[in-house]
Amino acid sequence: MGKWFFWEVAIAAVIIAISEWKRLQEQPGKDRIVFLALLLAGAVLSFLNLPDTPGPTSVMAYVFKPLRPLVEP
Amino acid sequence: MSNNDKMTGVQLACVMYSTVLGTGFITLPTTSYQYARNGLWLTMFPGILTALISMGCAVKLSRMYPGLSPVAYIKRILGRIPGFLVGLLLFLFCLQAAGVTVRQYGDFVTGSFMNRTPLTFVIASIALLAGIAVRCGAGVIARSAALLTPIFVLPLLLLVLLYPHLEFRYLFPPLERGIVPVLKGSLTPQAWMSEVYLISFFLPRLASGVKIGRWAVASIAAIVASMFYVNLFSILLLGPDTGSKLVTILIAFRYINVADFFENMEAFLLAMWVVGNFVKLAVFYYAASMSCSELFRLRDYRLIVFPVGILILIFSIWDLPSFAIVAEQNLLVAPFWVPTMMAVLPGLLVIAASIQWRRRSLQSRPNG
Numbered sequence: 001m002g003k004w005f006f007w008e009v010a011i012a013a014v015i016i017a018i019s020e021w022k023r024l025q026e027q028p029g030k031d032r033i034v035f036l037a038l039l040l041a042g043a044v045l046s047f048l049n050l051p052d053t054p055g056p057t058s059v060m061a062y063v064f065k066p067l068r069p070l071v072e073p
Numbered sequence: 074m075s076n077n078d079k080m081t082g083v084q085l086a087c088v089m090y091s092t093v094l095g096t097g098f099i100t101l102p103t104t105s106y107q108y109a110r111n112g113l114w115l116t117m118f119p120g121i122l123t124a125l126i127s128m129g130c131a132v133k134l135s136r137m138y139p140g141l142s143p144v145a146y147i148k149r150i151l152g153r154i155p156g157f158l159v160g161l162l163l164f165l166f167c168l169q170a171a172g173v174t175v176r177q178y179g180d181f182v183t184g185s186f187m188n189r190t191p192l193t194f195v196i197a198s199i200a201l202l203a204g205i206a207v208r209c210g211a212g213v214i215a216r217s218a219a220l221l222t223p224i225f226v227l228p229l230l231l232l233v234l235l236y237p238h239l240e241f242r243y244l245f246p247p248l249e250r251g252i253v254p255v256l257k258g259s260l261t262p263q264a265w266m267s268e269v270y271l272i273s274f275f276l277p278r279l280a281s282g283v284k285i286g287r288w289a290v291a292s293i294a295a296i297v298a299s300m301f302y303v304n305l306f307s308i309l310l311l312g313p314d315t316g317s318k319l320v321t322i323l324i325a326f327r328y329i330n331v332a333d334f335f336e337n338m339e340a341f342l343l344a345m346w347v348v349g350n351f352v353k354l355a356v357f358y359y360a361a362s363m364s365c366s367e368l369f370r371l372r373d374y375r376l377i378v379f380p381v382g383i384l385i386l387i388f389s390i391w392d393l394p395s396f397a398i399v400a401e402q403n404l405l406v407a408p409f410w411v412p413t414m415m416a417v418l419p420g421l422l423v424i425a426a427s428i429q430w431r432r433r434s435l436q437s438r439p440n441g
Contacts, residue, residue, distance in 0.1 A: 005193065009387075012197075013380075027371075027373065030369060035380060039380045039383065041384065042387055050387065051393060053391065054392060057392035057398065060406045060410050071257060
């Protein structure tokens, strides 16, 4: 993964923003905010060292820990 | 919505089939074998119950709230704030499931075929393709599913060529350790089969007069039959080695050799599985985009399709450092997490909605 991932995501985000610009102008304010928030969330998350950052996998492993004895071989 | 966006029954069945088996063929035989051993061929059957529950809830809810997609009726059933929170959970589930789906596909492709291609490239290219399909609408996903599912199923027929290598003694003794290992082995398949609930994102687009029940049962039967067939061939060919293989069907395909001429069939397998995974990813991607759009009541979901795609890319690598962790996730967490969202949650929604309907009909009845 490495440091390039952030730049890959950033470039993709810029391309998406440019290509959707025209459509974005026609939408109400809330739609624009959600669009930008999603793009920004992606860009910010890609800044982290994602594979080793605790996230959804750790949360679910914690939540379903009590059920684990059922499935451990 | 234009008229050609309406789905037919065949398209519905094809979408369900690929949604369950897109990654199912890659993951399920190895995962189930860990518990079930030579009872592997039985592991699909308990999943029928979960699939029927998920499917029944999806159909029931779509009849109670015609034309509404899941997050919209969740909000209506649970009220504004709880509905928003549960809808958000569903959105995150779809994102995460799409991420894991595309990751399994990426690991399969880079691990078995294109060893030097970066994982990000494999993942991003199929995500872009699925994104374009999602942006074009449910009709395009449904039509591509109907078009591509036969191609996706076709390579399975080639397994028959393995007949001379099959060893029926691997099936014996049947159920040597009782039924419990088989039930444990069926936990992951039933999680996969509960994903048929995602069809509820497509039901509002269904043409009127389609007999949903008949097509749903047909596709569930097809899913069980295909998985039974694949599991049976895995165990008959590989026996005790099944559990140590990453993708058992791939190994089976490498075995195929007819008259020293028909060899290297696994290239077909890759080409054909790309389309199955594409449909599966597109379905999850569409569900995630629709959930997000309904959550914030956007005017047009198409605007957010590509930003959601970036989040799917992020979820495909976030907290998943290696394939081993993905496999562990499938073994230990997915058997509970997926049915919770795809069978238990819809079940609770049906109960809550029925209570509401009954109360409303009592209130509207004139007193005395």
